[in-house]
Amino acid sequence: MGFKVLNKKLWEKQFTDKEVEELTDMEAVAIGRKLAKELSEADKAYHTYDDPKLTDAQYDTLKLNLNTFQKVIPGFLQQIGYSKSVGSSVSSHFEKLKHSIPMLSLNNGLDEKEIYSFVKGIKNFLGIVSQEKLSITSEPKIDGLSLAVTYVEGNLVKALTRGDGSIGENVILNTKNIFDIPKKINTDMTVLEVRGEVYMSRSDFIELNKTQSQIGAKLFANPRNAAAGSLRQLDPKKTEARKLRFFAYAWGETSRPLGTDQFESIKELNRLGFRTNSLMRKCETVECLLKHYNEIMLERSDLDYDIDGVVYKINNLVYQQRLGFRSTTPRWAIAHKFPAEIAITKIIDIEVQVGRTGSLSPVARLQPVNIGGVIVSNATLHNQDYISGKDSNGEQIRAGVDIRIGDSIEVYRAGDVIPKVKSVILSKRDPRSQPYIFPTICPICGSATSKEPNDSTLRCVGGMACAAQAVEKIRHFVSRKAFNIEGFGRKIVENFFLRGWLQYPSDIFLLETKYGPNCIIKIQDIEGWGIQSATKLFQAIDDRRTISLSRFIYSLGIRYVGEQAANLLARYYVSWVDFIKNIKIATDKLSPEWTDLVLIDGIGETTAASLVQYFSSKESRWVELSLIQEIQVEDFSSDVSVSSPFYDRRIVFTGSLDKTSRAEVKSQAEVLGAKISSSVSKKTDLLVIGKNPGSKLKKARELGVKVMSEKEWLKILDDLR
Numbered sequence: 184m185g186f187k188v189l190n191k192k193l194w195e196k197q198f199t200d201k202e203v204e205e206l207t208d209m210e211a212v213a214i215g216r217k218l219a220k221e222l223s224e225a226d227k228a229y230h231t232y233d234d235p236k237l238t239d240a241q242y243d244t245l246k247l248n249l250n251t252f253q254k255v256i257p258g259f260l261q262q263i264g265y266s267k268s269v270g271s272s273v274s275s276h277f278e279k280l281k282h283s284i285p286m287l288s289l290n291n292g293l294d295e296k297e298i299y300s301f302v303k304g305i306k307n308f309l310g311i312v313s314q315e316k317l318s319i320t321s322e323p324k325i326d327g328l329s330l331a332v333t334y335v336e337g338n339l340v341k342a343l344t345r346g347d348g349s350i351g352e353n354v355i356l357n358t359k360n361i362f363d364i365p366k367k368i369n370t371d372m373t374v375l376e377v378r379g380e381v382y383m384s385r386s387d388f389i390e391l392n393k394t395q396s397q398i399g400a401k402l403f404a405n406p407r408n409a410a411a412g413s414l415r416q417l418d419p420k421k422t423e424a425r426k427l428r429f430f431a432y433a434w435g436e437t438s439r440p441l442g443t444d445q446f447e448s449i450k451e452l453n454r455l456g457f458r459t460n461s462l463m464r465k466c467e468t469v470e471c472l473l474k475h476y477n478e479i480m481l482e483r484s485d486l487d488y489d490i491d492g493v494v495y496k497i498n499n500l501v502y503q504q505r506l507g508f509r510s511t512t513p514r515w516a517i518a519h520k521f522p523a524e525i526a527i528t529k530i531i532d533i534e535v536q537v538g539r540t541g542s543l544s545p546v547a548r549l550q551p552v553n554i555g556g557v558i559v560s561n562a563t564l565h566n567q568d569y570i571s572g573k574d575s576n577g578e579q580i581r582a583g584v585d586i587r588i589g590d591s592i593e594v595y596r597a598g599d600v601i602p603k604v605k606s607v608i609l610s611k612r613d614p615r616s617q618p619y620i621f622p623t624i625c626p627i628c629g630s631a632t633s634k635e636p637n638d639s640t641l642r643c644v645g646g647m648a649c650a651a652q653a654v655e656k657i658r659h660f661v662s663r664k665a666f667n668i669e670g671f672g673r674k675i676v677e678n679f680f681l682r683g684w685l686q687y688p689s690d691i692f693l694l695e696t697k698y699g700p701n702c703i704i705k706i707q708d709i710e711g712w713g714i715q716s717a718t719k720l721f722q723a724i725d726d727r728r729t730i731s732l733s734r735f736i737y738s739l740g741i742r743y744v745g746e747q748a749a750n751l752l753a754r755y756y757v758s759w760v761d762f763i764k765n766i767k768i769a770t771d772k773l774s775p776e777w778t779d780l781v782l783i784d785g786i787g788e789t790t791a792a793s794l795v796q797y798f799s800s801k802e803s804r805w806v807e808l809s810l811i812q813e814i815q816v817e818d819f820s821s822d823v824s825v826s827s828p829f830y831d832r833r834i835v836f837t838g839s840l841d842k843t844s845r846a847e848v849k850s851q852a853e854v855l856g857a858k859i860s861s862s863v864s865k866k867t868d869l870l871v872i873g874k875n876p877g878s879k880l881k882k883a884r885e886l887g888v889k890v891m892s893e894k895e896w897l898k899i900l901d902d903l904r
């Protein structure tokens with residue numbers, strides 16, 4: 184029995200011209216999966232989005248070929264996880280789409296001091312004198328899920344969840360049942376993307392849980408979880424049954440400006456038929472913001488929706504544009520969080536966990552206690568010094584009181600962070616209790632520990648040979664901001680690690696090669712796993728074989744190299760090949776490559792040292808020996824066109840600037856694709872000087888580096904606009 188090839192071209196492009204009987208099992212599974220994927224996509228495009236991607240003939244070819252497989256290899260469809268339910272409006276997963284403009288999260292301010300410094304920082308950046316008034320909007324921060332709904336010529340066409348900020352899931356079918364999101368709006372704008380928060384009201388949440396309990400279904404912990412569960416419901420009818428609401432508070436892509444400023448733009452959204460929050464205000468001073476914050480906090484318990492703080496945004500849209508973005512947050516907005524809630528409980532035990540970089544982190548196991556609707560059963564104890572009542576400088580904390588097993592403590596949580604110990608209630612301490620003795624060797628692998636000067640943290644020296652470090656490295660590797668492999672949670676990592684399937688993160692990409700189709704059978708042995716979930720996992724892994732350089736660097740979990748540093752490094756070195764070449768030479772601290780690395784604005788010596796140490800040690804051998812062979816690392820690409828005169832130029836700023844702030848010129852230069860360095864070297868392309876430029880100017884002259892005044896720089900920027 185052969186393939187019936189109706190469209191030879193399509194067939195050859197992706198599959199094979201062998202007869203089914205000639206295929207090995209492995210080939211059959213691989214081809215079958217491709218076929219099934221192609222078909223599911225075609226089905227979804229056709230039924231769910233009313234947008235056929237294949238001609239009828241092409242579609243029929245795929246279907247016929249898949250049926251051939253099924254006839255020759257009984258049980259084949261189940262084996263490759265092909266679901267027959269395609270074609271109904273129930274999609275097995277949501278379509279992933281890129282956001283037109285990244286959907287960033289906000290920086291948090293935890294107290295009044297941070298709000299003062301937020302406003303001060305903005306005035307500095309913009310070069311506004313501190314006494315001058317600055318219009319800022321203030322509104323409650325809804326505790327729900329962000330959603331971006333797009334209208335083309337007034338019709339709702341797309342509804343993307345935040346996802347990882349750059350790619351979201353299209354939940355448009357479920358959105359169609361949310362009353363607050365109009366299906367049509369009356370506007371002359373060709374494109375309008377409205378952003379806001381989907382949430383469930385407190386009263387609807389209580390009703391929902393009542394129903395859930397009556398039918399014996401799972402109860403939701405809070406309205407936010409209930410809203411999240413409903414929005415991503417695979418069956419739109421269920422979304423309808425659970426009432427979701429929507430507040431509009433921002434916008435993404437628009438074909439023309441919505442309004443003259445932030446405040447007016449939101450008013451315009453309201454006029455277009457969106458619900459906007461009536462508690463939104465405009466302020467000109469920090470005092471006014473804080474007053475509004477306190478008013479909202481008092482009103483909090485009377486509102487029918489959960490809020491977890493107040494959001495402040497710079498009202499002037501030109502200022503917003505000038506302020507721009509850090510790597511993950513806008514500079515022009517901040518979320519002023521409500522203060523932490525406190526509860527009293529008891530420490531049942533102290534456990535020492537070993538982290539990704541070998542750090543020994545003690546965790547207090549608590550008698551479970553309810554803090555603001557969340558059951559808390561752990562609190563971080565940071566390190567040995569913290570437990571004994573000292574900070575990293577040897578100064579007393581908690582008036583020098585140590586923490587012991589059996590102690591009664593005050594515990595608090597602020598935002599999403601791990602709960603912390605506020606104080607020990609000494610009057611309740613058992614007189615027979617003993618100080619906690621911190622382990623001196625790694626509790627997981629038994630390796631020795633070491634401590635660096637000026638660091639309170641003990642570290643296991645076992646490296647990848649330490650099971651805890653290896654597992655944590657792998658977990659970091661697959662996490663959302665790294666390789667973002669869906670469905671690869673803690674349990675799977677631990678399970679695979681214990682079975683010996685994973686030792687290094689790179690083994691993830693070798694699972695199928697090493698274990699072949701048998702691997703699926705192996706995974707099936709694991710309780711609760713079927714072919715479907717195994718196939719899905721492998722698909723998720725395959726989907727991530729291409730990765731951006733910044734994500735890639737971040738994914739390696741190198742100490743001190745977080746998201747921001749990874750971003751800076753990717754921007755500077757552009758390609759993996761250049762990155763690794765330069766970092767290796769930089770091991771020699773007398774090399775110009777080392778100097779370059781240290782001088783990247785925002786990197787510094789600690790991070791640089793950690794990087795070169797990592798890549799010169801055997802701990803990183805797996806990266807080049809196996810990982811790189813399995814994946815494709817994309818060069819860094821900024822949105823800047825190569826035609827920008829400052830693209831890839833190395834610029835240094837020095838001296839005090841008159842018209843703008845240092846932060847703003849740096850941000851402008853970065854937007855133009857420049858690389859900012861903190862000191863002049865022979866690789867510097869341009870030195871921009873303000874008043875009293877000092878030694879950098881002298882050095883630039885010696886090296887023959889081009890020098891420009893602030894005025895000239897600003898003029899060029901003006902001309903470019």
Ligand SMILES: [Zn+2]
Nearest residue numbers: 625628643649
């Ligand atoms: Zn260890």
